[in-house]
Amino acid sequence: MQVKKIVGKKLKEIRLKHDLTIQILADKSQVSSNMISRIERGLTIPSVEILMRLANVFDKSINYFVEDVSSSHEVVFTRTGGRDKTVYDDEHNMHTESFTSGLRDPQFMSFYCTVQKGGKSGESNMYHPGDELIYILEGHLKMTVTDEVYLLEAGDSLCFKSHLPHRWENIGDQEAKVIWTLSPFTII
The missing domain is CATH 2.60.120.10 (Jelly Rolls)
Known part of the structure; x- marks a missing residue:
């Protein structure tokens, strides 16, 4: 899945989970509602600064928005020599x-x-x-x-x-x- 689509999907999911409209999220994050809409539709990749503003609203790191859930885990065990x-x-x-x-x-x-x-x-x-x-x-x-x-x-x-x-x-x-x-x- 493309990064734009991953970020957009995750942003929309967490916004709806917190019962926020795009406008309320815009006000809380200081990111324009137009930008949030474009991100959610997968039309643009936000800058790190914008991702940080959005992440702060939800008390998340910016990694939350870019990681593919299918390739990340809640527990990671790595043997010597196996780390990235x-x-x-x-x-x-x-x-x-x-x-x-x-x-x-x-x-x-x-x-x-x-x-x-x-x-x-x-x-x-x-x-x-x-x-x-x-x-x-x-x-x-x-x-x-x-x-x-x-x-x-x-x-x-x-x-x-x-x-x-x-x-x-x-x-x-x-x-x-x-x-x-x-x-x-x-x-x-």
């Missing part, structure tokens, strides 16, 4: 394995990350909605949050509001193994 893997660009030198891939409408995302020696998020800070939890399994990671530097090593954790400007860098002489959890789901 992502390799970020050479600048980041980070490989991730998702713990939550396949979970229906997760309210958080969690990853097992391997950050190569010298790997970093970049020279400029990032910031986004939500919360982050970082737990170091092996190695060292330098986290800068609002210009305060935290030198993390095995067994250390750091939790912070992601809207604060932040960046990371592996300053150790080996790979850093990290469990990284974000809520709501955002991109590391």
Whole structure:
């Protein structure tokens, strides 16, 4: 099924389940009634910002609208080596394995990350909605949050509001193994 149709179908279902008219949803979400109608009819794919506004009305993550229910589950068990893997660009030198891939409408995302020696998020800070939890399994990671530097090593954790400007860098002489959890789901 096309993404446009999945999003439209899910939006209409949840709107009707909550007994909302298109106009009431428009007022609550600050999204035009015309846009909501076009989304529900599968005529357009909304931007991430619009999806976030709609998701907030129903206390859902944006994943709720884009996941195909037939391919997601309420319980996900994955053996070592079976997790979905992502390799970020050479600048980041980070490989991730998702713990939550396949979970229906997760309210958080969690990853097992391997950050190569010298790997970093970049020279400029990032910031986004939500919360982050970082737990170091092996190695060292330098986290800068609002210009305060935290030198993390095995067994250390750091939790912070992601809207604060932040960046990371592996300053150790080996790979850093990290469990990284974000809520709501955002991109590391």
